[in-house]
Amino acid sequence: MALYIKGGRVIDPANGINKIADIKIEEGVIAGIDDFAGAITAADEVIDAAGKLVVPGLIDIHCHLREPGLEAKETIATGTRAAARGGFTAVCAMPNTKPVCDSQTGVEFIYNRAKATGLVRVYPIGAITKGSDGQELAEMADMAACGAVAFSDDGKPVPRSDIMRLGLQYAQMVGKVIISHCEDPELAKDGVMHEGYWSTVLGLRGIPAAAEAIMVARDILLAESVGAKLHIAHVSTARSVELIRQAQWRGVNVTGEVCPHHLALTDADVEGFNTATKVNPPLRTDKDREALRSALNDGTLTILATDHAPHTAEEKACEYNYAPFGISGLETAWPLFWRELVEPGVMTLPSFVAAMTVAPAKRLGLPGGTLSTGAAADVTIIDPEYTETVTLENWQSKGKNTPFVGQTLRSWPVATIVGGRVVMRDRQVIG
Numbered sequence: 001m002a003l004y005i006k007g008g009r010v011i012d013p014a015n016g017i018n019k020i021a022d023i024k025i026e027e028g029v030i031a032g033i034d035d036f037a038g039a040i041t042a043a044d045e046v047i048d049a050a051g052k053l054v055v056p057g058l059i060d061i062h063c064h065l066r067e068p069g070l071e072a073k074e075t076i077a078t079g080t081r082a083a084a085r086g087g088f089t090a091v092c093a094m095p096n097t098k099p100v101c102d103s104q105t106g107v108e109f110i111y112n113r114a115k116a117t118g119l120v121r122v123y124p125i126g127a128i129t130k131g132s133d134g135q136e137l138a139e140m141a142d143m144a145a146c147g148a149v150a151f152s153d154d155g156k157p158v159p160r161s162d163i164m165r166l167g168l169q170y171a172q173m174v175g176k177v178i179i180s181h182c183e184d185p186e187l188a189k190d191g192v193m194h195e196g197y198w199s200t201v202l203g204l205r206g207i208p209a210a211a212e213a214i215m216v217a218r219d220i221l222l223a224e225s226v227g228a229k230l231h232i233a234h235v236s237t238a239r240s241v242e243l244i245r246q247a248q249w250r251g252v253n254v255t256g257e258v259c260p261h262h263l264a265l266t267d268a269d270v271e272g273f274n275t276a277t278k279v280n281p282p283l284r285t286d287k288d289r290e291a292l293r294s295a296l297n298d299g300t301l302t303i304l305a306t307d308h309a310p311h312t313a314e315e316k317a318c319e320y321n322y323a324p325f326g327i328s329g330l331e332t333a334w335p336l337f338w339r340e341l342v343e344p345g346v347m348t349l350p351s352f353v354a355a356m357t358v359a360p361a362k363r364l365g366l367p368g369g370t371l372s373t374g375a376a377a378d379v380t381i382i383d384p385e386y387t388e389t390v391t392l393e394n395w396q397s398k399g400k401n402t403p404f405v406g407q408t409l410r411s412w413p414v415a416t417i418v419g420g421r422v423v424m425r426d427r428q429v430i431g
């Protein structure tokens with residue numbers, strides 16, 4: 001018995017495919033892309049994808065699953081259900097859990113929990129420093145040996161340049177990428193939103209754009225000096241984009257990612273003091289948003305990521321100053337990116353699909369991201385015409401901290417298939 005996805009527009013950027021075709025899945029792997037009309041028998045299962053897009057399973061290289069230790073915010077079980085609902089077949093988990101994932105045991109725990117409770121694939125990211133305290137390198141080589149896919153102290157910067165340089169050198173040695181949360185801790189201190197017109201009007205302490213760009217510049221210089229691979233998390237300012245662009249011209253191995261909220265919202269959206277808009281780096285200005293769009297358009301930035309950062313309702317139900325930073329993003333990423341990037345023609349459909357599949361996979365050396373024959377059958381089906389209003393009904397993440405409730409968005413994932421198993425169908429998570 002085979003599973004056929006019939007008659008959809010198959011977009012597989014890795015193989016240069018963009019055509020109406022059927023996909024055959026057998027024993028959990030892609031058995032071929034073709035016209036299978038004559039081959040389908042009554043014993044086979046068929047998903048009718050006419051009018052839909054059929055793409056490689058989406059891959060998110062930046063999310064927070066909160067397990068171990070912060071299970072009130074999210075677990076691997078709930079976070080991967082949110083991922084499945086958002087069309088993701090694989091997610092990379094940041095190490096800022098309790099304890100921090102800074103050892104072989106931490107990495108193995110994630111793999112074991114994901115195997116036992118996860119609905120989609122989970123790849124752990126190890127910490128750069130012990131406890132992400134920025135003082136002493138974590139056991140990076142050990143973690144790489146047992147499957148850490150990258151290293152990051154996300155949630156915090158690595159304040160000391162000597163430690164960051166050492167981290168880059170170790171990462172380079174084991175062939176991994178450092179994912180940097182770029183923030184000058186002193187400049188950003190006590191800030192709760194972007195520093196500018198709106199922080200002044202609202203009377204909130206600001207985080208200057210330079211707090212990000214300074215660290216982007218430092219990390220680029222360090223990566224350049226040791227020949228290491230650097231990836232900038234949640235790029236949010238025009239200046240960061242400019243620094244990355246210049247570094248790429250010089251041949252530095254640096255990439256960057258953009259999150260949905262930095263495209264969909266600006267600092268003006270903090271008016272109203274909705275704590276769901278509090279995120280790090282903060283929502284920036286229109287000009288920054290424009291710079292992110294042109295960087296995605298010209299290929300300076302090639303990766304889209306959610307930075308899914310769930311928090312409890314209790315934690316977010318307080319004054320703006322005291323709320324934790326973060327937006328629950330897995331379940332609305334695709335339609336938001338669609339509205340911001342595909343509808344206005346900022347990205348072509350194949351380059352957009354690439355930014356959510358093969359580009360992140362290639363950057364971290366993950367399997368997946370293509371529909372090549374013989375590859376694991378991780379597939380996402382999108383209905384580009386389907387509209388849905390964001391509500392918390394049927395919301396899978398424990399983190400209800402989304403500023404997008406009430407927005408009607410077009411283009412949603414309607415099926416998610418992991419290794420040939422259907423884990424979401426018609427917007428309902430299965431399993």
Ligand SMILES: NC(=O)N[C@@H](CC(=O)O)C(=O)O
Nearest residue numbers: 064154155279280309325326
């Ligand atoms: N992005 C956020 O606002 N929060 C993240 C940390 C991070 O990504 O830096 C979190 O872990 O809550």
Ligand SMILES: [Zn+2]
Nearest residue numbers: 154155181233
């Ligand atoms: Zn971060």
Ligand SMILES: [Zn+2]
Nearest residue numbers: 094154155307
């Ligand atoms: Zn993050």
